[in-house]
Amino acid sequence: MKFFVDTANLDQIKEAFDLGVLDGVTTNPSLMAKEGITGQKKILDHYVKICEIADGPVSAEVISTDFKGIIKEGEKLADLHPNIVVKVPMIKDGVKALRYFSDNGIKTNCTLIFSAGQAILAAKAGATYLSPFIGRLDDTSWDGMELISQIVHIYNTHGYETEVLAASIRNPLHIVKCAEMGADVVTCPLNSILGLLNHPLTDIGLAKFLEDHKKANQ
Numbered sequence: 001m002k003f004f005v006d007t008a009n010l011d012q013i014k015e016a017f018d019l020g021v022l023d024g025v026t027t028n029p030s031l032m033a034k035e036g037i038t039g040q041k042k043i044l045d046h047y048v049k050i051c052e053i054a055d056g057p058v059s060a061e062v063i064s065t066d067f068k069g070i071i072k073e074g075e076k077l078a079d080l081h082p083n084i085v086v087k088v089p090m091i092k093d094g095v096k097a098l099r100y101f102s103d104n105g106i107k108t109n110c111t112l113i114f115s116a117g118q119a120i121l122a123a124k125a126g127a128t129y130l131s132p133f134i135g136r137l138d139d140t141s142w143d144g145m146e147l148i149s150q151i152v153h154i155y156n157t158h159g160y161e162t163e164v165l166a167a168s169i170r171n172p173l174h175i176v177k178c179a180e181m182g183a184d185v186v187t188c189p190l191n192s193i194l195g196l197l198n199h200p201l202t203d204i205g206l207a208k209f210l211e212d213h214k215k216a217n218q
């Protein structure tokens, strides 16, 4: 399972890659706004900065919602750097755009997925990645992990090549569950990735090893 970091914060992206377990980056318009990146030029420049740090796919989301606009914006984003993946929302014109990008060799990430039906459409349209939002489903009392399991089953059954990129991850347990269920990728906040490190018995065990070593070597 690949690990992507879900942020537009350059320091966090650097820290995540320095850890040596990262495979890519996802962003969205809310994450860009959170970093204070506004205006088309600054936004495009920021994607290039992310690509210079990240050694792997970088999802950059379109703002347009009509077919022509999505294509124009997506082609401009794809021209920025070979690692750019054009993130397209699950809407009717988005599905048409996924097919266009797929036919023209541009990688895509179909975002805002909340149902298996949407996942089937995106795969049929040739999406490279599919982003089901686990945390946002959990927030509405639906089981986000159940959706991941259902989509993985459908994709495996029918041999769809679209990769399941589990998004809206809120904690380390989501990551572990995604691994169990066969998600191809998880995109996570840095804190959830770092949360995988933690176990009290590791801390207690290490303290004891160091203490015993110190005593024996006094």
Ligand code: E4P
Residues within 6 Å of the ligand: 006, 026, 027, 028, 111, 131, 133, 135, 136, 167, 168, 169, 187
């Ligand atoms: C990633 O591609 C999504 O945009 C992101 O994971 C959404 O996460 P959130 O629900 O925590 O905003």
